[in-house]
Amino acid sequence: MASFPKSPFPKPPFDRQKPQDPPGRDADMDPRPDYGEASYKGSGRLADRKAIITGGDSGIGKAVALAFAREGADVLVSYYDEHEDARETCRLVEEAGRQAIAMPGDIKDPTHCRALAERAAEAFGRIDILVNNAAHQKTFESLEEISDAEWEVTFATNIHAMFYLTKAALPHMRAGASIINTTSVNADTPSPQLLAYATTKGAIQNFTGGLAQILAERDIRVNCVAPGPIWTPLIPSTMPMEKVKNFGAQVPMKRPGQPCELAPVYVMLASPESSYVSGATVAVTGGKPFI
Template sequence: MSDSGAAKPINPPQTQDHQPGRETEMHPKPEYMPKFPGNGRLKDKVAIITGGDSGIGRACAVLFAREGAQVALVYLEETEDAAITADAVKREGKEALLLRGDVADKTFCDNAVGQVIENFGKLDVVVNNAAEQHPQKELTDISPEQLRETFETNLFGYFYLTQAALPYLEKGAAIVNTTSVTAYRGSPELVDYSATKGAIAAFTRSLSGQLAEKGIRVNGVAPGPIWTPLIPATFPAKKVAEFGSTQPLKRAGQPNEVATCHLFLACDESSYITGQVLHPNGGEIIGG
């Protein structure tokens, strides 16, 4: 009898040798375009999205633009991916401000928000999404350098950008943090990454309480296996080929299946929701 939960190849084997990875080199390409017409849910809003060049960030950028938002895209170095995302935003009739830099640098985050204010005059939505991950089979294999870099990108960057944005966020603004299914069930080969994602969940809950009286909502999205450039840039080819196959839905999710969660939490449809986390993970039951 076959094991229905066993990993099976569902994608072409592939790897990339540099994080956070490039969407232009993936096959098949991730699906990022919105599935439905816009309905003005972010009309006249301004959003900043980290990791906005590709993957979930790209899907959020295009969806937010379709729903009426001007978008600032923060990215590390993937200029070709960022340009493709900016063009997609412009095709939705909105402006895309490209901001290249490292979210682990507080000065960069301060300057990035300053450029958003200078260019658009305000800021309404913050999407903290940039991340890196580096598998290690043993805890002792995680070097101080890797530990520091993972926390600085995945957690410190969320703090820095949010700190920079807060003086400009008014009542009705929204902060949406991308955490991960690994925050809830762990990942033996991604101990440091999972730790940052758990910290992001706690950051989301704690900050939501701090900002509730100001009318600023803070929520999170915890994706499961999603087909983004970070996957071939992280795992060996065989694991990439099987990525997502053990989920109840038997496949990896697409970025445009996650961005809808970010949109919901960013717009007024979720006006009575704060301190919560949505779980687009292909059917994995988290938290009982």
Template sequence: MQTLQDPRQQYPAPPYPQQPQDHPGQEQRMNPTADHGEQSYRGSGRLTGRKALITGADSGIGRAVALAFAREGADVLIAYLSEDQDARETVRLVEDAGRQAIAVRGDVQEEAHCQALVRRAVDEWGQLDILVNNAAFQMNHSSIQELSSAEFDQTFRTNVYALFYLCKAALPVMKPGGSIINTTSIQAYMPDPSLLAYAATKAAIANFTKALAKEAIEKGIRVNAVAPGPVWTPLIPSTLPPEKTQEFGADSLLGRAAQPVELAPIYVLLASQEASYITGMIYGATGGRPIA
């Protein structure tokens, strides 16, 4: 039985220690340590027998979702860029839950790699039931003049093009009852000019989700998105200035950043048959800040 907790004090609040990292960042260097549900998430068989592909699954929200899916009975393909140590830990968590984990290294900016991820899932399992588009890139800049065309392109290729490539490859092999879940952001609705490119991609993802949902439901496949607010992941100390990292999440109504485990149950719901009447929706988990 879960005990009642004050959500304001449930997890560490800022100021957080200074901890600059090189992008894309590493989980083991984060202080405080992020909670992915290692000790707390309890499954109940809601995804038994399902096969899931999650991008950016080595750390952060992706790791928390992979862990939760596994404890709900799903096998997981863990797609990641280059963080081998983080990916190995996610594999361990999935396997400790008694499920199969497949880790695949590579860059989702490349269409061929995205197509290969879908083929790998089908070759290994004969099916793909859940696609979670979660990989993301961001950098912080004080002015648009600091944002290079190359970085703008990289942000869109990682956050939007990859989602397009994966959805296009996955839809033909997914069966009725399948689920696509995209990760957008509060930045789609309350954009910070220092995250100009990232915020624009997240707005595109929200729009893409709503449009694709209308087509995909003709095959019986639901498409939804989750819009997190500030979440304590390696992306934060590796892309934000130290002063912003220290106060990250302080402007939420809870006065703190979310932990990845606090997002995972939303992805589980949207992947499960319990969400059979939910499609084309954006689910906010922003610590009280509005997304409409």
């Protein structure tokens, strides 16, 4: 009988994680997320492309920044205030021989979103790839627990900022450019404990589909990626410890995905090879069907 190699990635149950405030730091996680530092091999698929990645300091954004750089892209890393993590992302980009720009700030502010686009255009001359990835989430057991302020900050971070930054970046994008938005399996099967977050993820998928149609005549593609459970700092910093302990056990692969397992999908969608892919949602779910 044929035998198959086991996954090299960790499975739950996980040890109790250190308490931390959102969006969290990967240095305080055990095991630490795998960003592809030792595994991702580039092949020039994004040679001389210029990218903005929000939430690029850690999690999925960090893995995407590393992969983009190893594929030949320069990267502006947008992040809130996690300066140490952002410096490490930039180090990985520069280690790959590409230019890295770290720009902290609050993407809930449309003025900052415009500044991000202007900074990238000034430094790179244009914007070829925009990855709208930054997100906010918190866990609540009842509707009454969700404050008006929490609802508003979730929408401002997850969907309003996506509108602001995309609108600001468009004047600097040319035919062949790519916009990639991070949605979630919650867009299709919303978790009741993540009501505000899940609602924004549904909005992101709808925004992606509509925008893809608007921008088709400009030959600018728009797609989204729908991750399942992914081992990032957002998890221990926003979920109850009992859920963190068994995070990812509910999918067929019985484990969470690692950020490095998402990055190749973003590379594919950013690459000119995907010239007929627009308006799509690519699910990365560990075997759980996404309808």
